[in-house]
Amino acid sequence: MTQSTVSAVNSEDIAFARALHGEKIKSGLIANLKSKNADVHNVATDTYLKMWKKSDVETKEDEKKRLGNYTQLVNSYYNLATDFYEYGWGTSFHFCRYYPGEEFFRAIARHEHFLAANIGIKKGMKVLDVGCGVGGPAREIAHFTGANIVGLNNNAYQIERAFHYAAKEGLADQTDFVKGNFMEIPFEENSYDAVYAIEATCHAPTFEGVYGEIFRVLKPGGSFGCYEWCMSDDYDENNAQHREIAHGIERGNGIPKMRPIGECLQALKNVGFEIEIHQDLAAMGDPIHWFYPLEGDLRKCQTVRDVLTTLAMTKAGRFTTTNMCRVLEAVGLAPKGTVETQSFLEVAADALVAGAQKNLFTPMFFFVAKKPATA
């Protein structure tokens, strides 16, 4: 794409996001739902849902269309899901490991510190967060390390929220957020000391495309650290039950195509990275599973405070949210399509848990890859 086409696409996305969500930043699910423009919300809902057939047999052609339209797919997904994520999960949109007794938000932060420490992020470094969401990890890593973090994200709504939260935490000078496509990163080559991506690059149509761009902007000798969403070695694409779980993960999470671990490692090598560490952190035999909040069993909560924190994530909490959305939609306080959004998020939760329980899926295939000093 030429520079002028890129800025035209960006302006269109920004205008769409403003028309859909309104100009002012609000907090709380109900306040956010109330402020949506119903007609624009309808467009976002239709755009997302038309990418997925509900009952008919899924064909390779459907998958190809999603891969070709990945920007529309991912943008419409996050235009619909972001408020629900913040309401149910907070502002760091990722999973994590837990040790016995560890509180939810503490574990989330520790997962971010672990990544920052492994790629050697230090005070004053210039670091890129690829697919930064609303900036939860970028803020935590900025506070933790003193580095300057730039978050890249193609969703204009999330970018606006990221600026808002960073300013509130006094990080306006230490962070920046840029709307852009990670398949065409809008920065110069060799411009970042370190790059990380947390559960984001699975939205790309190919690992090679996004990793190649990360390689380009990273300085020689710099490290790229990532938690990648992958299907495990036990996953068999020709097994109908496995495929159904993978498809649920795709549809519920706005992912054009789930790929195996092998493809991730091969892509890193193909674009020139030297892989220094790789390990599936979901397969470490942890007594507390990474997916426990979505399992719906409050007895698995780590602390009393966690019962409240994880309430909206459990089956009972999700049932309540669905009914609340039904009522809000019926009385006109939430736009049409809100119940549908909650329903594909339910698909996400169930498919993620099923994939985890059968050891078919990991949201934390962790790797550190280095750009050779001679590159």
Ligand SMILES: CC(C)=CCC[C@@H](C)[C@H]1CC[C@H]2C3=C(CC[C@]12C)[C@@]1(C)CC[C@H](O)C[C@@H]1CC3
């Ligand atoms: C999509 C990717 C690559 C990463 C996001 C990972 C997680 C943060 C989300 C995956 C499924 C999401 C769900 C919710 C919050 C965010 C996730 C865990 C809810 C708990 C939000 C509240 C809703 O009512 C139910 C959602 C279920 C799925």
